[in-house]
Amino acid sequence: MQNNSGQFADGVETKREALVYLSESKTLRILTLCSLYVAQGMPYGFVSVAFAAWLTQDDRVTLTQLGPIMAVATLPWSFKFVWGPLMDTVSIRRLGRRRPWIILAQSMAIIALSSLLLSKDLPGMVWTSKESAPGFWKHIYHVVPGPLALVILIANVFLSMQDVAVDALAVDLVPEQERGTTNGLTYGCSYLGSALGGWGLGLIIAKHGIRAGIIGQSVFLAVIILLPILIRERPPGKKDSSEDEDPLASSEEPDQQSKNIVRNLLRAFSLRATLLGLAIALGCRICNSVINTVLLDFLRDKDGGDWDMEYYTTVTGGYALVAGFLGATTGGIIADRLGTRRMIITMTLLVSILWLGFGLFPRALYSRSAMTAFVIGQDFLFGMLLVSLFTLFMSISWPRVAATQFTTYMSIMNLSTTMGHYISGEAGDSLAKMKHAGIPTVFLTAACIQV
Numbered sequence: 001m002q003n004n005s006g007q008f009a010d011g012v013e014t015k016r017e018a019l020v021y022l023s024e025s026k027t028l029r030i031l032t033l034c035s036l037y038v039a040q041g042m043p044y045g046f047v048s049v050a051f052a053a054w055l056t057q058d059d060r061v062t063l064t065q066l067g068p069i070m071a072v073a074t075l076p077w078s079f080k081f082v083w084g085p086l087m088d089t090v091s092i093r094r095l096g097r098r099r100p101w102i103i104l105a106q107s108m109a110i111i112a113l114s115s116l117l118l119s120k121d122l123p124g125m126v127w128t129s130k131e132s133a134p135g136f137w138k139h140i141y142h143v144v145p146g147p148l149a150l151v152i153l154i155a156n157v158f159l160s161m162q163d164v165a166v167d168a169l170a171v172d173l174v175p176e177q178e179r180g181t182t183n184g185l186t187y188g189c190s191y192l193g194s195a196l197g198g199w200g201l202g203l204i205i206a207k208h209g210i211r212a213g214i215i216g217q218s219v220f221l222a223v224i225i226l227l228p229i230l231i232r233e234r235p236p237g238k239k240d241s242s243e244d245e246d247p248l249a250s251s252e253e254p255d256q257q258s259k260n261i262v263r264n265l266l267r268a269f270s271l272r273a274t275l276l277g278l279a280i281a282l283g284c285r286i287c288n289s290v291i292n293t294v295l296l297d298f299l300r301d302k303d304g305g306d307w308d309m310e311y312y313t314t315v316t317g318g319y320a321l322v323a324g325f326l327g328a329t330t331g332g333i334i335a336d337r338l339g340t341r342r343m344i345i346t347m348t349l350l351v352s353i354l355w356l357g358f359g360l361f362p363r364a365l366y367s368r369s370a371m372t373a374f375v376i377g378q379d380f381l382f383g384m385l386l387v388s389l390f391t392l393f394m395s396i397s398w399p400r401v402a403a404t405q406f407t408t409y410m411s412i413m414n415l416s417t418t419m420g421h422y423i424s425g426e427a428g429d430s431l432a433k434m435k436h437a438g439i440p441t442v443f444l445t446a447a448c449i450q451v
Contacts, residue, residue, distance in 0.1 A: 023173050023234035030182060032227045033174075034189040036166045039106060039224045041193020042201075043113060043159055046217055047073045047152055049198030049317035053309055054210050056300040060123040063297040067425020068145045069126065070293055071418045072153040078415035080160040081407050087168060096233040098169040105162035106225045112155035114218045117211060122148060142422070173233065184329075191325040196220070198317020206309040261401060268398035268405050277396050281412040282419075284389060287446035288382060289420020291355065294431065294442055295375070298365070305371055315372055320379040327383025335388045344392060347385035352447045354378060359443030389413070 022029045052070060055061045061069070091097045119125055125148035127141060144150050174182050197217065205213035268274055299305035299312060307315075335343040354377060357364075364370040393409040394402075431438045 021232050021234050022169075026178065028231065029173055030185060032231060033166065033170055033182065033186050035224045035227055036102065036106075036162070036169075037186045037189040038193035038196065039221050040159060040163050040166070041190040041195075042197035042217060042220065043109065043155060044073060045194035045197025045199070045317055045321070046113075046201050046213070047197075049194075050202035050205055050213060050313050051210075052296055053202060053300060053312045053316075054205055054213075055123060055126075056297055057309060061126050062428055063294065063431060064425050064428030065126050065145055066297060067293055067421050067423070067428060068142065069149050069152065070289075071421035071425070072144060072149045073156055074414055074418045074421065075153065076157040076160045077163070078411050078418055080164050080414075081404070081411055083161050083164040084168070084407070087165060094236075098165050098172060099228050099233055101165035102162055102169065102228045103225065105158045105165060106221065106228075109155045109158040109162065110218055110221050110225070112151055112158065113214065113221075115151060116148075116214050119148075122210065125151075142426075169233070187328075188325060191321055195318055195321045198321065199313050200317075202313025202317050203310060206313070261404060264398065264401045265404055265408075268401055269408075271396075273396050274398075274405070277393055277409060278412060280389065281393070281409045282416050283449075284385070285413060285416040286420040286423065287355075287450050288351075288378075289417045290424045290427075291378075291442065291446055293421055293424035294427075294439060295371075297428075298439055299371065305366065305368065307368070315375055319372075320375050323376045324379040324383040327380040328387040329383075331384030331387040332391065334384070335391055340388055340391045340395065343388040344385065347381055347388060348450060351378070351381050351385065352450045354381065355443045355447035355450065359440045359447060362440040365439060386413075 020028055022032060048070060052066065055066060055069070087098070087101050092100050116122060125146050127146040144153055170182065170186070201213045201217055204216050269278065296312075296316075297304075299307045300309075331343070331347075338346070354374070358370075358374060364374075393406055397405040397409075427442075431442070
C-alpha cells in the first residue's frame with residue numbers, strides 16, 4: 001500500500017510539473033496576451049463600425065440617437081483607472097492575481113453583448129425622443145438613450161475592466177527584455193480585434209443578418225476566454241515579480257501610499273506643461289469623433305454617399321484600421337527623428353487641411369473614391385498624431401507618479417472621443433433640418449477648431 005501511495009503521489013507531482021504556466025513560457029505568454037487584446041478590440045469594432053452601420057440602414061435610428069449610442073461605447077474607458085486600485089487590493093491568490101478578474105470581466109461582457117439576441121427589435125430599444133422615455137429615464141436620456149445603449153454601456157464597463165486586468169497581467173509576467181516586442185504585438189492585436197469586429201462581423205451581418213453577427217462575436221470571445229480559464233499565471237507559491245520589485249510595499253502602509261500618490265499627482269498637474277497636456281488630451285479627438293459619426297450617417301444614406309453595408313465595413317473597419325495601425329507604427333519612428341512637438345504640429349495641420357479641403361469642395365463628399373481616400377487618409381494621419389501625443393504625455397509625466405499620470409492622460413483622451421459622439425448627437429436635429437448641406441459646415445468648423 002505504501003508503495004502504491006508513493007507511486008500515486010509521484011504521479012500527481014509529475015502531472016503538476018507537466019503543467020505549463022504563463023510565467024514560464026514566452027510563446028504561451030505572448031499568445032495569451034495577444035488573444036486577450038484581440039478580444040478587447042473586437043467589441044469596439046463591432047459597435048462603432050458594424051453595428052452602427054446596421055443601425056443607420058433604412059433609417060433605423062437617427063443621427064441624434066446614434067451619437068449617444070456611439071458615446072456609451074467609449075464612456076467607461078474614460079474612468080477605467082478606478083479598476084487598478086481595486087484589482088491590486090482584491091485578489092484570489094490560489095486562482096491567480098489577475099486571472100479571476102480577466103475571466104469575470106470577459107464573461108460578463110459576453111453575457112451583456114449576447115443579451116441583445118433576446119430582442120427581436122433592436123432599433124426599438126432606442127428611445128425616439130426624450131418625451132417618450134418613461135419616468136426616471138427622462139433624466140438620463142441624453143447620456144443613455146434607452147435599453148440598447150444601456151447594454152452597450154454595461155458591456156464596455158466590463159471590457160474596460162478586462163483591459164486593466166490584462167495590462168496588469170502583462171506588467172506582472174513579461175520580463176523587461178521582452179516588453180518592447182510584446183507591447184508591439186499586443187498593440188497590433190488590438191487593431192486586429194477592431195478589424196475583425198468591424199470588417200469581419202460587418203461582412204457576416206451584411207450576408208446573414210445582425211443575429212449572426214452577435215452570435216459570431218459571442219462564440220469568438222467565448223473561445224478566447226478558454227485561455228485564461230485553462231492556463232495558470234505561475235506555479236503555486238511563486239511570488240509576482242511586481243511584488244518583489246515594489247520598494248514601497250514593505251516600507252509604507254497602503255493608506256500612506258495612497259496619500260503620497262494623490263499628493264504627488266496634484267503636484268504633477270500643477271505645472272503649466274502638464275495642464276496644457278490635459279487640455280490637449282481633452283480636445284484632440286472631439287472633432288474627429290463628430291466627423292466620424294456624421295459621416296457614418298451620411299455615407300450610409302441613399303441620398304448621401306449611398307455606401308452599402310459591405311463596402312462601408314470593409315473601408316472603415318478594414319482599410320482604415322490598417323491605415324491607422326501603419327500611421328501609428330511609422331509615426332513613432334518619424335517623431336523620434338523630427339521631434340515630438342514638431343510632429344504633433346505637422347499632423348494637426350495636415351488633418352485640418354484635409355477637413356478644410358472637403359469642407360470647401362462639398363461635391364467631393366458624393367464621390368465614392370474621394371471619400372474612401374478621405375476615410376483611409378484621416379485614420380493614417382490620426383494614427384501618427386495619437387502616437388506622437390502618447391510620446392508627449394510620457395515625456396511630461398513626473399517619474400514619481402508616471403504610470404498614474406499617463407493613465408490619466410489616456411482616460412481624458414477617451415473622454416474626448418465620448419464628448420465628440422455626444423456633440424454629434426446634439427447636433428443631429430439641426431443637421432437633419434439642413435439635409436446634407438450642413439456637413440461641409442461641420443468640416444470647416446472642425447478644421448478651424450483643430451488648429
